[in-house]
Amino acid sequence: MTPDQIQAMRQLLYRLADDQLIIGHRNSEWTGLGPVLEEDIAFSSIAQDKVGHAHALYQLLHQELAEPEPDTIAFMRDEKDFFCCQLVEMPIGEYDFSLIRHWLFDLAEQIRFDAYAESQWMPLAKVARKIKGEIKYHVFHAETWVKTLAEGTEESKARMQSALNEVLPMAMGMFECKENNALLAEAGWITAEAELQNQWEARVKACLQAWGLQWPAQTDASAFLGGRHGYHTEHLQPLLNEMTEVYRLDPSAEW
Amino acid sequence: MKLNSLDPRVNRMELPDENPYTDQVLHTMEHWETYEVFHQKKRGTQHVHCGIVHAPNADMALLFAKEQFARRGETSNLWVVKTEHVMAVDYGDADIFETTPEKVYRDASGYKVMDRINEFKKKQNA
Numbered sequence: 478m479t480p481d482q483i484q485a486m487r488q489l490l491y492r493l494a495d496d497q498l499i500i501g502h503r504n505s506e507w508t509g510l511g512p513v514l515e516e517d518i519a520f521s522s523i524a525q526d527k528v529g530h531a532h533a534l535y536q537l538l539h540q541e542l543a544e545p546e547p548d549t550i551a552f553m554r555d556e557k558d559f560f561c562c563q564l565v566e567m568p569i570g571e572y573d574f575s576l577i578r579h580w581l582f583d584l585a586e587q588i589r590f591d592a593y594a595e596s597q598w599m600p601l602a603k604v605a606r607k608i609k610g611e612i613k614y615h616v617f618h619a620e621t622w623v624k625t626l627a628e629g630t631e632e633s634k635a636r637m638q639s640a641l642n643e644v645l646p647m648a649m650g651m652f653e654c655k656e657n658n659a660l661l662a663e664a665g666w667i668t669a670e671a672e673l674q675n676q677w678e679a680r681v682k683a684c685l686q687a688w689g690l691q692w693p694a695q696t697d698a699s700a701f702l703g704g705r706h707g708y709h710t711e712h713l714q715p716l717l718n719e720m721t722e723v724y725r726l727d728p729s730a731e732w
Numbered sequence: 733m734k735l736n737s738l739d740p741r742v743n744r745m746e747l748p749d750e751n752p753y754t755d756q757v758l759h760t761m762e763h764w765e766t767y768e769v770f771h772q773k774k775r776g777t778q779h780v781h782c783g784i785v786h787a788p789n790a791d792m793a794l795l796f797a798k799e800q801f802a803r804r805g806e807t808s809n810l811w812v813v814k815t816e817h818v819m820a821v822d823y824g825d826a827d828i829f830e831t832t833p834e835k836v837y838r839d840a841s842g843y844k845v846m847d848r849i850n851e852f853k854k855k856q857n858a
Contacts (some may be wrong), residue, residue, distance in 0.1 A: 513764070515796035522799050537820050614798065621791045
């Protein structure tokens with residue numbers, strides 16, 4: 478890899494890992510409040526999987542690209558040094574919002590990591606192969622819920638549609654970094670971001686049609702861009718405060 | 733008369749003795765039915781019953797079964813079956829399992845075959 482490519486890979490991994498950590502922390506806020514016991518356990522378990530994926534990606538940054546230890550990266554950075562998309566930092570809202578976000582996010586993850594499993598850069602391919610089984614279950618979970626509610630009562634269908642209208646423009650922000658990732662795509666390390674987005678949109682549209690939901694009229698992501706460059710909503714800092722509260726008491730403590 | 737429970741928290745709630753909800757029917761949307769879950773550890777081995785989940789449909793039952801019963805340890809497959817589709821013997825008929833003891837001819841304990849089995853195994857390994 479050239480120095481430019483190494484820097485681009487570092488940025489890509491931070492973006493992916495931060496997405497996992499922040500959505501994992503967000504979704505864990507449902508623990509104890511889920512709609513039924515079984516779902517509470519399932520959703521919490523998925524949130525834990527996400528933190529595990531973040532760890533695997535931070536480990537990759539540490540071992541292959543000379544970044545600090547995973548715990549240091551996760552707990553000691555300032556808000557502006559996080560590169561998650563704004564979608565994942567939004568508050569959990571009601572369960573319809575969290576379910577639609579879970580679906581749109583995990584579907585993108587599945588397409589992304591299935592593609593990265595074939596990467597020419599072996600360390601990335603290995604991590605992608607390790608986590609793609611869990612992501613497959615996450616998508617199965619999300620799609621079963623959204624389909625069931627979309628085909629349920631008038632109210633559940635209306636809630637799915639309105640949550641979708643709200644979340645889709647945010648979700649478009651996941652694919653913010655096309656130019657930056659092109660450097661890696663040209664070298665064959667990853668699949669181009671635009672290609673991932675096309676596949677994602679096609680799959681979302683096919684599902685919506687099958688479940689009787691509409692692709693939203695408003696999909697402009699411009700209000701939700703910047704996360705990939707360290708510009709966040711007001712919601713990220715309070716999350717980081719809570720997440721790092723214990724660690725910062727004594728960063729040298731052994732756990 | 734107030735409901736008297738062993739749990740002081742229940743007593744503090746001062747619930748009426750009569751259940752005000754007895755005439756209410758539970759609707760499907762409010763109370764999910766149960767599915768029996770069967771867990772298979774290794775492919776080719778038997779699926780073993782491991783418990784139940786509440787779910788509104790079979791797909792959702794599989795989702796929940798995975799997290800309740802296959803989150804830890806090895807799993808190769810899961811089955812879910814609607815509890816209402818399971819036929820069971822009435823406990824009142826449990827006497828059908830009581831069997832008279834005077835049937836030694838049914839027990840296989842009288843056969844002396846270990847010598848032949850060991851000899852066969854030795855031949856296989858040779």
